[in-house]
Amino acid sequence: MSNGLHFRPTRAEISMAALRHNAKVARQHAPNCLLLGVIKADGYGHGVNEVARAINGSVDAFGVAFIDEGFKLRDAGFLQPIVLLEGCFSEAELPVCAHYGFQPVVHCHAQLDAILNTRLVKPIPVWVKIDSGMHRLGFNVDEVEQVIAELEASPQVASITLMTHFANADLSEHPLNEAQRDRFIELCARTSPTKSLSSANTAALLSSKLDLGIEPHHWQRTGIMLYGVNPTQERTSEPLQAAMRLVAPIMAVRDIAAGEAVGYGSRWVAERPSRIATVAIGYADGYPRHAPDGTPVWLNEQRASLAGMVSMDMITIDVTDVEQVEVGDEVELWGPNLHVCEVADCVGSISYELLSRISPRVPRHYK
Secondary structure, eight states: OOTTOOOSOOEEEEOHHHHHHHHHHHHHTSTTSEEEEEOHHHHHTTOHHHHHHHHBTTBSEEEESSHHHHHHHHHTTOOSOEEETTOOSSTTHHHHHHHHTEEEEEOSHHHHHHHHHSOOSSOEEEEEEBOSSOOSSSBOGGGHHHHHHHHHTOTTEEEEEEEOOOSSTTSTTOHHHHHHHHHHHHHHHHHOTTSEEEOOOHHHHHOSSOOOOOOTTOEEEESGGGGTOOOSSSOOSSOOOOOEEEEEEEEEEEEEOTTOEESGGGOEEOSSSEEEEEESOOGGGTOOTTOOTTOEEEETTEEEEEOSOOOSSOEEEEOTTSSSOOTTOEEEEESSSSOHHHHHHHHTOOHHHHHHTOOTTSOEEEO
């Protein structure tokens, strides 16, 4: 019996102080507004309950993807409003929403009909999603007025928040941003001028290019920012801090001659006599299998680089130019010394994916 012990030193260190700091910065960008902390996907891989605990008091509600994620927060004792960003998948979930205080997003007619036809012990707040141009979820602009009228007439509905989602908020000059903003603001002004609105995700919240017409009763959503990532090129009021430090130990060191190859497929070939370190992390841990040779890591206050194909449980790195490398030395795959965005760029991905895909077999250590 392990009794919860973890003997392999590979781990994800999570900084509670960084989470609190980043939530504070998010609040500075949404003064006098309501702030929704998005902690879906197990807090973007950081641990949903611990993230909620860290940002509690800095946000006014939590956002999760679906009802099962909301249960984890309620089971842990959190009483704050919880928004289900994908809404409900069946009518059976609506009485559960009423009981547990979940606020579902309504983005299609099936969800609308379920709310109108299901008898609840008490009315629930709902969030109506409007498709302003992303074309993923939401009601078409020309049907929103009727949807709102039906919900307003329903005794099942306690309140309505109108929301939309920008497709290109991280690209401040993209022409669709203004088109989506104008479409959403015009529609809200015409149909629901006094209702709460929610249009800004992290990128929109940080953008100086988007004038969203924010009022104190409006909701702003912050997700990736909480974990230390700025998806835009704009500066925050204070620098964000990396909340996750992914580390793994060196398990072997060997010298190879020029011309020798390393790893599956013999992809990496030494151009000079080289020293190779094997590190205890692989794609089963969530490290991306498609990472190319040269992807950076941090070791002994220096950069080293991936050399060879990522295996299920191990990677190999070229440490020829790093002094005094020994078995047991810890390698930072990303964290305060090596930003996750740089690694994501190298592997052709995004920080969201790398953070949220860290496997459950990698223990989280909270600091």
